[in-house]
Amino acid sequence: MSEIVYPLKQSVTFEGKTYDNFVFDFDRLTGRDVKEAKKLFDAPGGRITPILAMDTDFAAFIAARAARVRPEVFDYIPATDFIAITQMAINFFLSSGFSKAEVKEMKLAKERADQKLIESYEH
Incomplete structure (x- = not known):
């Protein structure tokens, strides 16, 4: 996997910076990046995820590390973009x-x- 430029469906502004796309470089991630992302991910509520690699919230943290942005920026992008980005991770x-x-x-x-x-939505 090399650098991936992902264009957003609509731009988003976060902390004064406008994003039209994100550039992801998953290959440059290190074990430290994964450990730091897990530490940040676990910090708020001490949640336990049985299959961490399949958790979209954790995937967003890893994607943020790969794009060199704060994970919170993904809270403001369109859902379709969030899903695509976390699926990449x-x-x-x-x-x-x-x-x-x-x-x-x-x-x-x-x-x-x-x-x-x-099923929960159907009931």
Whole structure:
């Protein structure tokens, strides 16, 4: 994976800076970046995520590190952009050393969670 320029559907202004796109470089991330992102991610509520690599909130933290922006900027972008960006980060995790069995297990867990979410909206 090399540098990815992601154009936003609509620009967003955060802390006085306007963003029309983000440039992601997942390949430049280090173990320290992942550890720092996890520390920031865990800090507010001490939440536990069984499959961290599939968590969109954590993926947003990693994507922010890859784009060299504060994670909070993603709170203000359109949902379609947020989903696409976090999916890029999740894909990065999945392609970065998980065995095929682990990937399959994570995908099944995500599908089950998605199905439960859909069912909760139907009731």
